[in-house]
Amino acid sequence: MENLPQIEDPMKTSVDDLQFFQVIAASETLTEASRRLGCSLPVISKRLSALEKRLDVRLVQRGSRRLVLTSEGTLYAGRLNAILDQLRELEDLVTHGSGELRGSLVVQSTLGLGRAHVAPLLAEFAALHPHLQVVLNTSALPLRSHRQEFDVAVHVGSPPDSSLRMRRLAENRRVPCAAPSYLERRGAPAEVDDLALHDCIVLRENGGDFALWRFGDAGDPRHVHVRGSLSSNDGDIVMGWALEGRGVIMRSEWHVRPYIERGELVRVLPHVSTPAADIYALLSDAGHVPRRVTELIEHLAARMPGRLVRPIGSDAP
Incomplete structure (x- = not known):
């Protein structure tokens, strides 16, 4: 897809132009946009420059490592989303009869x-x-x-x-658990605050305070700051460490249930409720x-x- 479709009248905007810039606006860099559009970076840059020249405005700030839209680019991206939504609605109305x-x-x-x-x-x-x-x-x-x-x-x-x-x-909810080998070596925490004294493996996700583990409910919220030498942004890695007996994890019930049922993990603090996730x-x-x-x-x-x-x-x- 090295050659993007060309419009017949250079003074008119095509649907392809709108879809093209929608991808640009949703990308962190032009390199990412080139991957998503399936063509080379020079083709993307040339197409973007041609669009800006025709509109006689700068849509993207140059010279930045990250793709940053100008105020005109932000306005253009916001309005084109509404236009493409209307086109998709029309397609749905046309195809609804066929199922x-x-x-x-x-x-x-x-x-x-x-x-x-x-x-x-x-x-x-x-x-x-x-x-x-x-x-x-x-x-x-x-x-x-x-x-x-x-x-x-x-x-x-x-x-x-x-x-x-x-x-x-x-x-779903998140629950704390650990491998039997870890609990045999370190003992099981009796209360929430005991987790501060344990090796806890933290999952870094969603940009939040990943070392703050929450318990209780809206009427009785509790939390504890945990510590440990291991952390990762990959849940499978965190799970692997836990199965090796390297610490306590706080993971989604959907993820840990099979391991608990097989006895490979044990839920700790089962008497303490955890917030819904x-x-x-x-x-x-x-x-x-x-x-x-x-x-x-x-x-x-x-x-x-x-x-x-x-x-x-x-x-x-």
């Missing part, structure tokens, strides 16, 4: 949940709707809703942006929601709870 879903779906998820559950569910959905193009992006980075990087984001815990619409897909589908609160998005969310809501209560890797329906 076929068309177009593209971009889904964002955290690494662990994305690999274990979102990816299989998206594969199911794509098989049901062969005319859809489905993209899954997994990341340990915080959700960046302002960049319009997704149609649907699957998020664990309270949504970080109150402007997003949300649909709860499944109940439910799993949500998030989408922008602005504009029309395409039918392909609403049907995907319905599919996730119907299928995910059943997956979370059975062992990872089970083929049971």
Whole structure:
């Protein structure tokens, strides 16, 4: 895709122009945009310069390591999203009679949940709707809703942006646990404050205070600052360390349940409640929601709870 489509009249804006700049605005760098558009950096730069020349405005600040939109670029990106939403709504109205879903779906998820559950569910959905193009992006980075990087984001815990619409897909909470070998060596904590004296393995995610572990509920919140020599932004790495007996972890119930059922991990402080960390589908609160998005969310809501209560890797329906 080295040559992007050209418009016949250089004085008119095409849908391709809008889709092109939508990707630019959602990217951290032009290099990232070139990867997402499937063409080289010089082609991207030339296309962007041609668009700016035709509009007679600067849309992107040059000379910065990160892609920064000008005020005109921010305005252009915001308005074009609304225009593309209207076009997608028209496509939905046209295709609704046939029952076929068309177009593209971009889904964002955290690494662990994305690999274990979102990816299989998206594969199911794509098989049901062969005319859809489905993209899954997994990341340990915080959700960046302002960049319009997704149609649907699957998020664990309270949504970080109150402007997003949300649909709860499944109940979940984070629980502390450790391997039997660690508990034999160090003993089990009796109270929440005892965790401060233990080796705790922390997961760095969502840009929050990852060393602050929360307990209780809204009526009786409790927390403790934990310490330990090991931390990672990858939940599978954290899990591996815990299974080796290297410390206590605080992980989602969906993730640790299979290991607890097999006796490879033991829940600690079982008498202490932990706050909910439910799993949500998030989408922008602005504009029309395409039918392909609403049907995907319905599919996730119907299928995910059943997956979370059975062992990872089970083929049971």
